[in-house]
Amino acid sequence: MESDLLNVTLLSIFVSGTATLLASLLAIPLGCFFGMRKFRGKEVIRTITYTLYGFPPVVAGLVLYILLSNSGPLGSLQLLFTPTAMILAQTLLVVPIVIGLTMSAVSTTSKDYTETAIILGADSWRTARTVIHEARVGIISAVMIGFGRALAEVGAVMLVGGNIQWHTRVLTTAIVLETREGNFGYGLALGAILLTIGMIFFYLMKRYQDKGMLT
Amino acid sequence: MESDLLNVTLLSIFVSGTATLLASLLAIPLGCFFGMRKFRGKEVIRTITYTLYGFPPVVAGLVLYILLSNSGPLGSLQLLFTPTAMILAQTLLVVPIVIGLTMSAVSTTSKDYTETAIILGADSWRTARTVIHEARVGIISAVMIGFGRALAEVGAVMLVGGNIQWHTRVLTTAIVLETREGNFGYGLALGAILLTIGMIFFYLMKRYQDKGMLT
Amino acid sequence: IANKDKPVSVILATTTSTQDSGLLDYILPDFNSKYDADVKVIAVGTGQALELGRNGDADVLFVHSPAKEIDFVDQGYGLYRWKVMYNQFVIVGPASDPAGINGTALAKDALGMIYNTGSKFCSRGDQSGTHTAEQKLWTSAGYNYTGITMQSNSSWYLSLGQGMGDTLLTASEKQAYTIVDEATWFNLESGLDLVILVKGDAVLFNQYGVIPVNGTMHPAINEEMGVNFANWVTSPETQAMIANYTLKGNQVFTPNTDRKP
Amino acid sequence: MNAIQAKGISKSYRERKVLKEIDLEVEEGDIFAIIGPSGAGKTTLLRILCSLQPPDSGTVAILGRQISFKATEDLQLRRRMSFISQKPIAFRNSVRENVAYSLKVRGVEDRKEMVDNALQHVGLLDLADNLGMTLSGGELQRMAFARATVYNPEVLILDEFTAHLDPYNIKMLEDALISYQKENGATILTVTHNMFQAKRIARTTAVMLDGQIVEQNDTATIFNNPTDERTGQFVKGEMIF
Amino acid sequence: MNAIQAKGISKSYRERKVLKEIDLEVEEGDIFAIIGPSGAGKTTLLRILCSLQPPDSGTVAILGRQISFKATEDLQLRRRMSFISQKPIAFRNSVRENVAYSLKVRGVEDRKEMVDNALQHVGLLDLADNLGMTLSGGELQRMAFARATVYNPEVLILDEFTAHLDPYNIKMLEDALISYQKENGATILTVTHNMFQAKRIARTTAVMLDGQIVEQNDTATIFNNPTDERTGQFVKGEMIF
Numbered sequence A, B: 001m002e003s004d005l006l007n008v009t010l011l012s013i014f015v016s017g018t019a020t021l022l023a024s025l026l027a028i029p030l031g032c033f034f035g036m037r038k039f040r041g042k043e044v045i046r047t048i049t050y051t052l053y054g055f056p057p058v059v060a061g062l063v064l065y066i067l068l069s070n071s072g073p074l075g076s077l078q079l080l081f082t083p084t085a086m087i088l089a090q091t092l093l094v095v096p097i098v099i100g101l102t103m104s105a106v107s108t109t110s111k112d113y114t115e116t117a118i119i120l121g122a123d124s125w126r127t128a129r130t131v132i133h134e135a136r137v138g139i140i141s142a143v144m145i146g147f148g149r150a151l152a153e154v155g156a157v158m159l160v161g162g163n164i165q166w167h168t169r170v171l172t173t174a175i176v177l178e179t180r181e182g183n184f185g186y187g188l189a190l191g192a193i194l195l196t197i198g199m200i201f202f203y204l205m206k207r208y209q210d211k212g213m214l215t
Numbered sequence C: 001i002a003n004k005d006k007p008v009s010v011i012l013a014t015t016t017s018t019q020d021s022g023l024l025d026y027i028l029p030d031f032n033s034k035y036d037a038d039v040k041v042i043a044v045g046t047g048q049a050l051e052l053g054r055n056g057d058a059d060v061l062f063v064h065s066p067a068k069e070i071d072f073v074d075q076g077y078g079l080y081r082w083k084v085m086y087n088q089f090v091i092v093g094p095a096s097d098p099a100g101i102n103g104t105a106l107a108k109d110a111l112g113m114i115y116n117t118g119s120k121f122c123s124r125g126d127q128s129g130t131h132t133a134e135q136k137l138w139t140s141a142g143y144n145y146t147g148i149t150m151q152s153n154s155s156w157y158l159s160l161g162q163g164m165g166d167t168l169l170t171a172s173e174k175q176a177y178t179i180v181d182e183a184t185w186f187n188l189e190s191g192l193d194l195v196i197l198v199k200g201d202a203v204l205f206n207q208y209g210v211i212p213v214n215g216t217m218h219p220a221i222n223e224e225m226g227v228n229f230a231n232w233v234t235s236p237e238t239q240a241m242i243a244n245y246t247l248k249g250n251q252v253f254t255p256n257t258d259r260k261p
Numbered sequence D, E: 001m002n003a004i005q006a007k008g009i010s011k012s013y014r015e016r017k018v019l020k021e022i023d024l025e026v027e028e029g030d031i032f033a034i035i036g037p038s039g040a041g042k043t044t045l046l047r048i049l050c051s052l053q054p055p056d057s058g059t060v061a062i063l064g065r066q067i068s069f070k071a072t073e074d075l076q077l078r079r080r081m082s083f084i085s086q087k088p089i090a091f092r093n094s095v096r097e098n099v100a101y102s103l104k105v106r107g108v109e110d111r112k113e114m115v116d117n118a119l120q121h122v123g124l125l126d127l128a129d130n131l132g133m134t135l136s137g138g139e140l141q142r143m144a145f146a147r148a149t150v151y152n153p154e155v156l157i158l159d160e161f162t163a164h165l166d167p168y169n170i171k172m173l174e175d176a177l178i179s180y181q182k183e184n185g186a187t188i189l190t191v192t193h194n195m196f197q198a199k200r201i202a203r204t205t206a207v208m209l210d211g212q213i214v215e216q217n218d219t220a221t222i223f224n225n226p227t228d229e230r231t232g233q234f235v236k237g238e239m240i241f
Ligand SMILES: Nc1ncnc2c1ncn2[C@@H]1O[C@H](COP(=O)(O)OP(=O)(O)OP(=O)(O)O)[C@@H](O)[C@H]1O
Pocket: D013, D014, D018, D037, D038, D039, D040, D041, D042, D043, D044, D045, D086, D193, E127, E130, E134, E135, E136, E137, E138, E139, E164
């Protein structure tokens, strides 16, 4: 049982961590781009992003299940009921959150920073880095919220992961299982582990948030 | 079945809407307070808030279940398996999100606004209103994200609501039910309704966000 | 883990009751070692399990909804369906027993008394094996089941759309009657404020079946292992293991395979 | 009675003493200028006098009442004074609403006329419906002046209130300030780096160097017969102007 | 060749024409001042010349090359010029890193000495390790000057670059500007509301009123013999200074 618990905990961290990382790599640049530029269709993108905040994990899971199922278009990849599928599902859920929050962090960061960077000769890339630097408190919050969402999420990973012991069981699906079996106490204990992971992650990110890192 | 669907949809809107409203009434003032003041323990509050982003709905539901159960301390209130319990559960989940995001919206809103309000003779209450006004884009985003989270949430309402047909069944719990029955298509259709609600809500909030409303 | 060839992975789609009762944890190690396999258990609703089979995402099904299982095989998705075991449904309710069903021999009579007294009743309401059995009982007692569920203002009949454990908890909180399989009952009994009131009626038997998924439906299906599983679970040795499995001192499942030797 | 009375004000950032035991007394009804080079600590001192930040040590009394440096407790006192920051900012509202803010906050109902009047005085009536954030640097300073004076504060504290203005507009604001003082008998404390301005408007002038007030006297005396050697050096800088 | 050549620049906000068909030519190596009252459109014009915002119509060529008003395309050109905004801002970094930024962006490796040198010239070496955001108003302007000149731009555009400074520091920056121009042969375009400053440093002066350049000439001529009536009126404002 103990090695099982360790396994489940590590898989939770791995899946949600990887999903948050992937989502951040994709969403932070996009969010900066959307936040910094004015272009037609920007409002549409904002609308979609915000709407997707309310994307129910179960539905995300269903969509992904249909895609990854052996009778679905991506069935040949054989990803269903693997951690990879779970990572994909959580990435899907975290991306809009990180895009949206990065967008608002960047667009409320005073335009003056962008202009100063441009005037001092920064190219687009460096300008973006500078704006990210100035908006970093907001962006890091975005990543934290994204990780929280990934870690707490259960509907999608249950569907595409299958909650298979030793393979795809994570803390949240284990909590569901324990609750179903009436082991409320054990369920709560797993919940406490989950919150502890969140807290450690938060603590690390906060240290990062407080010190400067790029320019 | 149609009247059933209408029932489920309206209950979803009612439960998540009320929860978001309650959470906002509680969390926006708190978030402003925490964001505007410097005090000891502020970092602790931030840590807790961020950690609670990753509070799994199942655990929230479980905690509330244990409290509201007939054998729990609040059993005499007879709230278990009622929409009220579901509203409570979602409020619990939305409050930290709205507090946290309001805090960061307010604390990244330039301190200059606070100081200008104070200098011009605003009392604490008016100063807060002014800062909220200036930070409204961020605060409204917080409310939108909170509503999205409430609407998409399933673990907690399933536990404390019980997914009772005609009484406590909402869109997300209906989706889970359909999925378990293998009715994937119907589940997706319900998901689409859910997203549409989110989109309409977002649209209304955005209009509010774009125009000034308080000072 | 020893550094031998990777065991063959087999996906078993089953209902939550087999997993939650602990039966699978008890019997599966034997299969894994005999066939050098790694059975991955996906515990879901019966409907979802059958759908996983249809989509070619599971190699073998182990569920308890006989009519739907037979359809599944008739439509060509499954090779065949063998009975594996059964357990009993029982009607449980509050010790105060407001409908006075305690000791009633026939389940349909008990339902009639519940209906007539307007006592609270919790239904799984999720088209699961248990729910299907319940619907049949209402019909056999002479009621129009759809009529019952479509009363939106009904406050006695509660259709939950939840798993067995959750339904039991709800019934306990609401002091309502419900129908439950013995496995789940033995597992959760101690935390509940309910007692068994009706048992032993033959219509309350809960039949589990095994279906290897038809490999021609989809290339990814491991038909051979599915067949192995069906053979193994219906073999005399495994049947004996099932009979030996107890939960808190009670035998839970009774093996009764119809496989022709 | 002194309208502003500060005693032993000190403030350090890290190791550096930015204000060193400053004593300051401004008589009621005076127009008092503080001049001094960039970084002397002028803005820091004004912010402390306005209760925007607490000093490390020292006390401040405005209109005879000690301030607590807690925003809520000083409310009544704050409502009798005003401050124009070196970098004024506009709320995300129209110019008119920005100026009306201080009246609204005090529950004044008939604001329209007072606001228009104040905007007229600083030549901004034409732009009253523009967003405050779109104002040019000089326009913003003029708006800040209107916003700070519209509610007739008894003590008015100004930090380089004409830095972004041209001669024509400087004259307009200086005239407005002087007549405001006359009409209301208000006390004015202004920081300026423009020594001609101090000469034109101030009755008393103090010279601040490196966190200390090194000399204080009638404006004429300061400029013509500085007694402190460092003042003399600094006032010489005037020549290049 | 003209270092700055603008033709027919117009810009409106809503109905209001803020810039009306402005033509401007600044010779290479000139120190050119634009003076004019608050709200005349000076800042708007400079921002357009720097490609920070596009005009409604008109063209701008810097150092003989047309600018596109798209940040990415104008990169090479932008790297040869610099701009000090009317409200400079500091990145959330030390003063030293703020000044080093423009060098870093250009891939210059040995920055330390150049940065320290630039800070020395504006009297900020002592504060090099402070956070840029904690600088006083005048210190920030000096930092902005150091940051804008450290990479030796060929065209330097300044918007009221000494507004928050005292005579001593004004002289320091003006001297630094003049010697910078001499050493680098750079072209300087400066907006100032301080007509004495235009007199002191500019070879050519243009007067801008209400979105138009009404007169442009040798600085001496502008101040002594204004030909345009409105210029005369505005230049009279000098008297109150
Ligand atoms: N938060 C801070 N941390 C460190 N140093 C600070 C901080 N705030 C102000 N200072 C320093 O304190 C000194 C005084 O600042 P202050 O703004 O009072 O100057 P000032 O006299 O108003 O100058 P100016 O005329 O340039 O506006 C400056 O050197 C400034 O760099």
